[in-house]
Structures are given as structure tokens and as C-alpha cells.
Amino acid sequence: MTRTDQTAGEQPRRQALLEVLRTSDTPLGVTQLADRLRIHPNTVRFHLDALVRDALIDRRLEQPTGPGRPRTVYTPHPGMDRGGQRQYHLLAKILLGQLSTDPDAGGAAEAAGRTWGGHLVDQVAPTRQPGVAEATHRLTAMMTDLGFAPEPEGDPAERIRLRHCPFLELAEEYSSTLCPLHLGLMRGALTAIRAPITATSLEPFAERDACIAHLSPTRAHPPQTANRSA
Template sequence: MTRNDRTTDDGSRRQALLEVLRDSDAPLGVTELAGRLGVHPNTVRFHLDALVTQGLVDRRLEKPSGRGRPRTVHTPRPGMDRGGQRQYQLLAKILLGQLSTGPDAGAAAEDAGRNWGGYLVEPVPPTHQPGAAEATQRLSALMTDLGFAPEPDSEAAERIRLRHCPFLELAEEFTSTLCPLHLGLMQGALSEIRAPITATSLEPFAEPDACIVKLSPTRAPAQITDPTGIPGEAR
């Protein structure tokens, strides 16, 4: 039996246990469950432990009705089954589709991204001013955590290649909305850490295996006056 087969079998056994518990009018012990399912009590104990850990089953001791140890019984925890199928991609499609129909959808998506970028990035101490290299590194760390697999562009230091999109199917369908959201996310992150650079553009699918992010300075170098009275760049 492969690992996937075993996982499927475990899931089927646990679902069967839940169904028996839900159909029962009274709490059930291990022996009763084993008899109804036709399996060994140790198998029932193993799967019950997992269901209790997952928060799907409650375990308690019954009040003793005579001599002997109190009986351990189990009941299904009230609430929806958390082991069912998820449809988050459908939800994302619905929300992106609705956003795409609004006026200036790209700008709205970019604003939303900026808000979340500032929230998601690791903060810096208030007395610390990161340089461009550190800011790029912090941005890359955030994008790595989010699954974008960033890497410096070998041809230009001010560019980052995003080699993976965790929302690829959605990005292909909603490029004009989702990609501005990602750009705004990077802008918000860099703004939050007071970086001297920002993300000025995101070119989706610029290469067969990557999107390209362009980074630019947010301000010109400060000017100073040297002892001769001639203005010059700060050193």
C-alpha cells in the first residue's frame, strides 16, 4: 500500500467513525464502535485519537453507575464537517471578477495590495533606515514566504524575477487586476519599512518562466555644500 492509499484509507475509516457517532442517539465507547464497524478496538482508538486532535470528536468519562472504572465515551462535536472539500479558487474568481468590473479596477487592486503589503512585511525598528540592498532582501524574503520564488535579475540589479506565481491560473485570467494587486503589495511593503526604493512596475509573464519587477529610488540623493562652496552629492 502506498502512502497516498494509506492516507485515503485513514480518511475513509475516520469518516465512517464520524457517521456512526452522528447516527447514534447516545455517546459510544471504543468497544461499541469497533462492533458496529467490524474492526479491531485498537484501530478505533487510533482513529478516535486523530478525530479528537482535529476537534471533530469530544471525549469524556461517563459518571460511574456502579463498581469499576468509569466508561470513556465519544460524541461528535457540533458544527460543520471541516474535512470536506474546499472551493477557495472559486471564491477568488468571484471576488476578482467583481473587482474587475468596477471603475479603475487596477488602481483599486493596487491600493488593496499596498494595505496588505504594509501588514505582511516584517517591520524594522523605528530608528533603523534600511538601504536599497537590505530593502530588496526584505522584499525578497516576503515574496519567498508568499510563494513567488523571487531571484535577482542577472542582467540588471534593479530588477527582480518572480519565477513562480501562487495564483497562476487566476493571474492568467485576471491579469489586469491581480498583477496590480501584487505590485501594490510590494509597494506597501517597501513603504512600511521606509525603503529608499519602490516597485515601479510589474511586467507579467515577461519571460516564459518569470514576471519582472522593476525597482527605482524613491528620492534623489541629498545635496551638500563642501567647504569650497560648490554643491555636490552627499558622500
């Protein structure tokens, strides 16, 4: 049995413990929980420890009403249940659908990407400016962290192959909005680190297995040429 299978098998019992605690008017101890669920106290302790680690329940010592050691009791952690499914894909689809109704959806998406690109890239000290190689490295590091599997091509890099899209299904449906956002991420990152290059364009699905981002020197930093004697 794999660890994933084992964890999945433990979930019903932990959910049962949670339900008992949530429906109880008073905190409950291990023995009470074991009696109600008809399982061994050691099994109860194991699952309670996991629920405490996941911040789903709270553990505390109950003040004794007579002689003896204080009893450890458990209560559900206040707040909404953090278990269950997430629907982030649906949320992204709703937001992209709404954004795509904007007359300049691509421009709005790129502007949002620029803001986040400047925030996500590894910054450089304000007293210096990175060269082309360092700027490309910082850009590809950011895109790697985001899951794009970038491959710079050329020396210096003139384009970057993006071999994986972390939003592939959404990009196939909303490429006119999502792809400008990706381009904005790259432009924002390069602007934030004062790079001597910029991302000029992004070709969605330019190859069967990749999108292509094109890079070029900024106007303020034209490519250097070797000095030639007269």
C-alpha cells in the first residue's frame, strides 16, 4: 500500500472523529471518543495527533474537579472547515471569462502580468544593473518556479521555449487573454530588475510542444559591437 493509499484510507476515520467533536456540546477525551466510535484508544490518539497537526482540532488540559491528573480533551478548531475539495480551476475560468469581456482584455491581462512579474522575480540590488546573462537567468528562474519549464536558446538568448504551460486547459480556451498575461509576467520581471533586454512577443503554441517568447535588447541598451580600427 502506498503512502497516498494509506492516507486516503485514514480520512473516513478522521472525518468521523471531527463529526463527533463538532456535534458534542462539551470537549471530549480519548476514552469518550473511542467508546463512541468503537475503536481502540491508541487508534484515536493517532488520528487526533494528525488532526491537531492539520489545525482542524485543538488540544488542551481540562482543569481537574478532584484529585488526579488533568485530563486531555479535544475540541474542533474554530472557523470554517479547511478540508474538502478546492475549485481554483473554476475560479480561474470565471475570472478569465469576465476579463475576456473587456474591450482591451489582452492589454488588461498584460498589465496584471507586469505587476505580478515585478513582484515574483528575484530582485537585484538597486545600486547595480544586471547584464544580459544574469537578467535571462533571473527570468528563466522565475518561469521555472511558475512551472513553464523554460529553455533559453541562443547566446545571448534571443528566445525562450516554454515547454510546459501550468494553465494549459485554460490557455487553450482563453489564449487571447492568458497568453498576454504570461508576456506581461516576463516584461514586468525584466523591467523590475532593470534588465538590458525585454520580451518583445510571445507566440502561443508556436511548436507542437512549446510556446516561444522572443527577447531583444532594450532601446536604451543597444547590442554592443566590436570596435574596428580605421
